[in-house]
Every structure is written in structure tokens, then in C-alpha cells.
Amino acid sequence: MKKSLGALPAVFPMPVLMIGTYxxxxxxxxxxxxxxxxSDMDQITLFLGGDRKTVSNMHKTGAFTVALADHAxxxxxxxxGIASGNKMEDKFERTGLxxxxxxRVNAPVIEExxxxxxxxFVEEVNSETLHCYVGKIVNVLADEAxxxxxxxxxxxxxxxxxxxxxRNGYYTIGERVGKAWNxxxxxxxxxx
Numbered sequence: 001m002k003k004s005l006g007a008l009p010a011v012f013p014m015p016v017l018m019i020g021t022y023x024x025x026x027x028x029x030x031x032x033x034x035x036x037x038x039s040d041m042d043q044i045t046l047f048l049g050g051d052r053k054t055v056s057n058m059h060k061t062g063a064f065t066v067a068l069a070d071h072a073x074x075x076x077x078x079x080x081g082i083a084s085g086n087k088m089e090d091k092f093e094r095t096g097l098x099x100x101x102x103x104r105v106n107a108p109v110i111e112e113x114x115x116x117x118x119x120x121f122v123e124e125v126n127s128e129t130l131h132c133y134v135g136k137i138v139n140v141l142a143d144e145a146x147x148x149x150x151x152x153x154x155x156x157x158x159x160x161x162x163x164x165x166x167r168n169g170y171y172t173i174g175e176r177v178g179k180a181w182n183x184x185x186x187x188x189x190x191x192x
Contacts, residue, residue: 013162013171016069016077019046020099020108020116021057028092028099028108029053032081034163036066039134044119046133053085055133058121063105064135067113071159071172073097076112078170104139114143114158 014034021029031054035047044066048055058064069077076095083091092099099108104118119135146157161170 009165012164012166014165016161016163016170017046018065018067018069018077018080018110018113019048019054020065020067020110021054021063022061022107023053023057024060029057029085030080030092030097030108030110031085032069032077034165042137043122044117044135044137046135047131048133050131051086058133059124061106062121063102063107064119064121065102065105065107065109065116066119066135067110067116068158068160070114071161071170073112074161074170077161109141114146115153115160116141 015036017033017036019031019033019036023029031048031052033046033048037045039045046066054064076097079095080091083094085091088094098111100111101107102109102118105120107118109116109118117135117137118139118141119137122134122136125132125134142153146153148154148157155173156175158173160173162173163169164171
């Protein structure tokens with residue numbers, strides 16, 4: 001029997017995305033966002049409040065990076081979600097993390113996070129019910145330690161953390177349990 005829980009954001013898991021930008025003076029700003037997703041093969045869409053320093057920076061520089069937070073840097077990733085760049089001048093510096101300028105876009109790459117998407121800011125979409133920011137992924141950077149022998153990212157090596165909106169928790173990715181576009185192929189073919 002199912003129990004009614006009311007209206008709540010009931011999608012699990014959610015990514016823990018580190019969105020990196022520069023302000024007009026070249027100062028690094030990073031925020032934690034769980035409400036974002038791949039929206040095309042070379043596109044990411046972020047659902048963010050418009051009053052964020054990160055949003056202001058994206059408009060000014062035309063670029064941002066998105067890194068996947070990992071378990072080793074969970075404390076810093078969580079801090080980026082607690083602290084506001086609008087209120088804390090030394091937000092990034094407090095973490096002790098290292099930022100280098102992307103070679104492809106005007107945004108920082110945080111060296112400690114194992115996978116980073118370098119993005120050009122494409123558009124802001126506003127309607128009565130939707131507020132989001134779209135970026136074109138121009139490149140993905142991955143630490144060699146998270147790649148398999150064929151040069152592809154192995155999710156189990158990322159040790160990426162996931163956000164749980166039900167209990168405000170972080171989790172790591174488990175083992176692979178099936179192959180996409182294959183696990184249900186028998187049903188498609190009418191087999192059991």
C-alpha cells in the first residue's frame with residue numbers, strides 16, 4: 001500500500017554540480033547546484049535562482065564550468081551550497097581548492113574535482129513556471145584516474161556524490177547493475 005506524501009521534489013538521485021564562474025574582476029566563484037541536467041548531447045541546463053552571484057557572472061563573462069563533486073571533496077562541495085558569493089568575499093579561498101583558467105571558456109576549472117564540463121553560456125529561459133540557464137558544452141576534462149583502458153569515463157572511479165532531497169543526504173554511486181538500451185531489449189522483441 002502506498003502512502004501519500006504530498007507535493008515534494010521526489011527525484012532521486014540528483015547530481016551535485018559545482019558551477020564555476022569568474023566575476024568582472026576575474027575572481028573565482030563556485031556554487032553547488034543539484035537542479036541541473038544534460039538537455040542535449042552538447043548542452044546542459046541549470047535551474048537556478050536569478051539572484052545568484054554565479055548567474056550574474058555567467059551573464060558578464062558568457063561562460064561557466066560544471067564539475068561533478070566527488071566524495072573526497074564533499075565538505076568543500078557542501079560549503080559551496082551553504083555560503084553565498086554575494087555575502088562572503090573569500091568564499092572560494094576558504095576551501096583551499098585550486099582553480100585554473102579554462103583553455104576554452106572564460107571560467108575556472110577546479111583542479112580537485114575529477115570531471116569538468118567547459119560551457120559557453122547560451123541563453124536564459126524565463127516563463128511563469130520555468131527559470132533556467134542553458135550552456136553549450138564545448139569540452140569535457142577528466143582526470144586520467146577516472147578513465148578506463150579505452151579512455152572512457154568509468155563512473156565507479158569518479159566517486160561522484162549524489163544528493164538526496166528526501167533526507168538532505170549525500171550518497172556515492174554504487175555498482176553497475178545493467179546495460180542501458182539492452183536490459184529491456186528482450187521485452188522489446190517480445191521475449192520474456
